[in-house]
Amino acid sequence: MEALNGHLYSPHDERRQLPRLRCSVEAKFRDLYKPHENFLGSLVENLGVKGLRLITPKFLSKDARLVALLSLPGVISQPMRMICRVAWVRETLYSDSRYECGLEFIEITPDDRKLLAGCVERGVVFTP
Numbered sequence: 719m720e721a722l723n724g725h726l727y728s729p730h731d732e733r734r735q736l737p738r739l740r741c742s743v744e745a746k747f748r749d750l751y752k753p754h755e756n757f758l759g760s761l762v763e764n765l766g767v768k769g770l771r772l773i774t775p776k777f778l779s780k781d782a783r784l785v786a787l788l789s790l791p792g793v794i795s796q797p798m799r800m801i802c803r804v805a806w807v808r809e810t811l812y813s814d815s816r817y818e819c820g821l822e823f824i825e826i827t828p829d830d831r832k833l834l835a836g837c838v839e840r841g842v843v844f845t846p
Contacts, residue, residue, distance in 0.1 A: 738764040739838040750783035769822040792845040801825035
């Protein structure tokens with residue numbers, strides 16, 4: 719099952735069992751253990767109730783812990799704050815200075831998880 723922005727998809731033979739929402743929204747992140755660092759911006763390509771996939775210019779180590787701020791324009795006015803674990807990293811096909819990363823949510827409020835579930839279920843299209 720595959721579709722465009724705002725719709726569910728399950729490309730190829732993925733191991734994931736929960737649906738994802740294809741999107742193009744901003745997320746910012748920084749290392750959980752380096753609070754003095756600035757947040758780095760990135761682009762979220764898809765998200766679900768347990769995690770997201772993003773594109774970033776910075777290499778992130780597998781299993782690193784991050785503080786993430788996720789923007790959902792047209793749905794919430796302030797970004798969601800969550801703690802994530804880097805589940806996987808790979809270099810993108812776009813260039814050798816960008817990376818795709820899978821982030822698993824390890825701390826997220828029940829209300830934020832419920833909001834994400836509703837967005838995924840309804841195929842929400844995020845608009846500024």
